[in-house]
Amino acid sequence: MRATFVLVPGAGGRAWYWHRLVPELEARGSAAVAVDLPAGDDDAGLEQYTQTVLDATAGRSGGPLVVVGQSMGGLTAPLVCTRVQTELLVLLNAMVPRPGETGGAWWTATGHEQARAEAARAHGWPLDDDDAFLHDVPPEVAATAPTPFAQSGTPFAEPWPLRAWPDTPTRVLAGRDDRFFPVAFQRRVAGDRLGLPVEELPGGHLVALSRPAELADRLVGFLSALSVAGR
Template sequence: MAVFAVVHGGGGSAWEWHLVAADLAGRGHDVVAVDLPVEDPGAGLSEFAGTVADALGARARRRDRAGAELVVVGHSLGAFTAALLCGRVEADLLVLVAGMVPAPGEAAQEWWEASGYQAYLREHGAAAEAASGSEAEVFTHDVPPGLAAEALRRSRDQSARSMEEPWGLVAWPPVPTRALLCRDDRFFPAEFMRRLVRERLGIAADEMGGGHMPMLARPAELAERLDGYARSLAGPARVRT
């Protein structure tokens, strides 16, 4: 059994993880998902990480988890919060799902150019066209219509401070890390993500099918991946440490 702390992406909510959370709970895991205060103009990345840490409570301390491993999962922009959280809690594994891998001192608003994302889009017209479509075309094109509509209805504005505040660690946290990209992601194309993960984490990304929101489009497959990551903690894994 593991404790999963799952962190939603920009403008999202904990609801996006409800299908994956139910599947993981059925496999015997404990899942903590919270709404980050993304609309609060006074909240930045530090407050986001604090919100998740508060929700974890005693489960953030290894001695209080009765042998359970703590797996922190960050989706998209949530990678900034998830990695920062791993600098505060005793995590056993960090998993980035279509994650914006931050660099020390980098603000989220700087990531787009600093990561090479904008340059990639300029060089690849098709990818640029796909990334500039409507929210439904870019983010939820493979999500069942009812879930896609609910996800868009629940979307929230992202505070400026959270985009402007530099990522607060001087180095990547000393936690084994896995990066999972989605091969049909229209927002973060797979080719770009493979390069980003290799350059910033020094590992090869794992891959699955589907678009940018696998927790809604392919929840059972994503849950199986996360369950496998948790179970692999007892054995060898390809990780960044």
């Protein structure tokens, strides 16, 4: 089934994050729209982020729409699903907000810091952000990253505006090697907040950079399974 995958990045808001995944999805017969968010604009909040994604989808050629939100993109992706007909929402190593919760409060409310520290001790990982994000990204790929990755705090200060999760089929996908959002942490958050299981694939927090082919297979597979099941 040909679909359009709308790819919402995490903090820093760069479409570049998806540059290895886009050709993989296209090779599998789908279209892909990688979105640049106004991450460096202190006047831009969740409404502006949502509208930016909607504007990026306006010229799509048709077929089912799949919205993929990575990391901080989990704040925006569900909002998009309330504004445009969406076949599937995929949370990829993503934040899962509650109604009225700010992105800033999410970290404490979920116990992220403790969960990350416990996973680092258990696995012998350094508690270092560069390692957490880049440990499995090929150095030659990381070297092409645009700089700087500025991220305004404005979207983190706003209460998440929905009263409930959107009525869109949702899948939660986690890199089993994620050192920033450890997979056990993601399982707990997705279970507590959405009542959903987490499906795993190899790769870390930036799995679209480290394992784009495996990620594309999983995304296309989600859509195919949904089509067979008739939703």
